[in-house]
Amino acid sequence: MFYTLPKQLEINNLTVSYPHGTVLQNIFLTIESGKLIGIIGPNGAGKSTLLKTIIEQIKPISGEIFYQGAPLKNQRARIGYVPQRAQVDWDFPINVWDVVMMARLKKIGWFSSYSKKSYECVKAALEKVDMLKYKDRNIRELSGGQQQRVFLARLLAQEADLLLLDEPFTGVDFQTQKIIFSLLKEQIASNKIVIVIHHDLGESIINFDELILLNKKIISHDLTTKILNSKKLSTLFGEHIYAN
C-alpha cells in the first residue's frame, strides 16, 4: 500500500492590522493535509481576516505564507475559498450552473473552461451536493442552505488543493450540514488541506480532527479531543458553552 505524504501550509509570523488596530498578531501555524481543521474564536477574533490574508484579499503588515515550501502567492490557483454568506451578493443575476462554472474559469482560464472535462466536472460537483436539478435557477431564488450547497459545488469544481471555508454551516439544516461534512471528509481523504471557520460549539465540533483557537493570537492548536478536554474553550468563550 502507498503512503501519501501530507502536504503543508505554513504561516510564519503573520501580523495584520486595520486602521483601528492590530487584529492578528504574530501568527505561526503549520497545517497539514488529510485532517479537517476548524478555526474557533469569539466574534471579532480575526478568523475571517486570517482566511482573507491567506487568499491575499488583505495584505499583512508582516509574515509569510508557504504551501509545500514555496510562497503561496505564486500558487493562487491552488486555493479554493467559500466566503461568509453575508459577503456574497445573492442578488447578482447568475444561474447555478454558471456560478459553479466560474470555478473552472478561475482554474484553467476562459477558453479551456468550455472543455468537456469542465462540463463533466461542474455536473459531477452539482450532483454531489444534490443541486443538479436546480442548474438553471437563478441563485437568488434558492434557499440559504441551497445557496451554500452551490458554493460548495463551486469549491469542488475548482479542484483546489487548499480549501478555505468561512462559516459554511450558517443557516443550513442538519441534512445539509451532514452533506457538507461528508464532502469535506472526502476532500481530506484525497490529501487536501481543509480549513473551516466554525461557530457552533455544539456536537458538530467533533467532526474536526484539529481545532485552532484564535483570539488575535493563536490560543491553542491541537487535536479536537484534547481541546475539548482542556479548559481552553471555556476560557476563550466564558463558561456557557455546550461542548465538553
Ligand SMILES: Nc1ncnc2c1ncn2[C@@H]1O[C@H](COP(=O)(O)OP(=O)(O)OP(=O)(O)O)[C@@H](O)[C@H]1O
Ligand atoms: N475591512 C475591515 N476594515 C476594518 N476593520 C475590519 C475589517 N474587517 C474586519 N475588521 C475588524 O477586524 C476585527 C476582526 O474581524 P474578523 O471579521 O476577522 O473577525 P471574525 O473572528 O471573523 O469575527 P466574526 O466571528 O464576528 O465573523 C473586528 O474587530 C472587525 O471589526
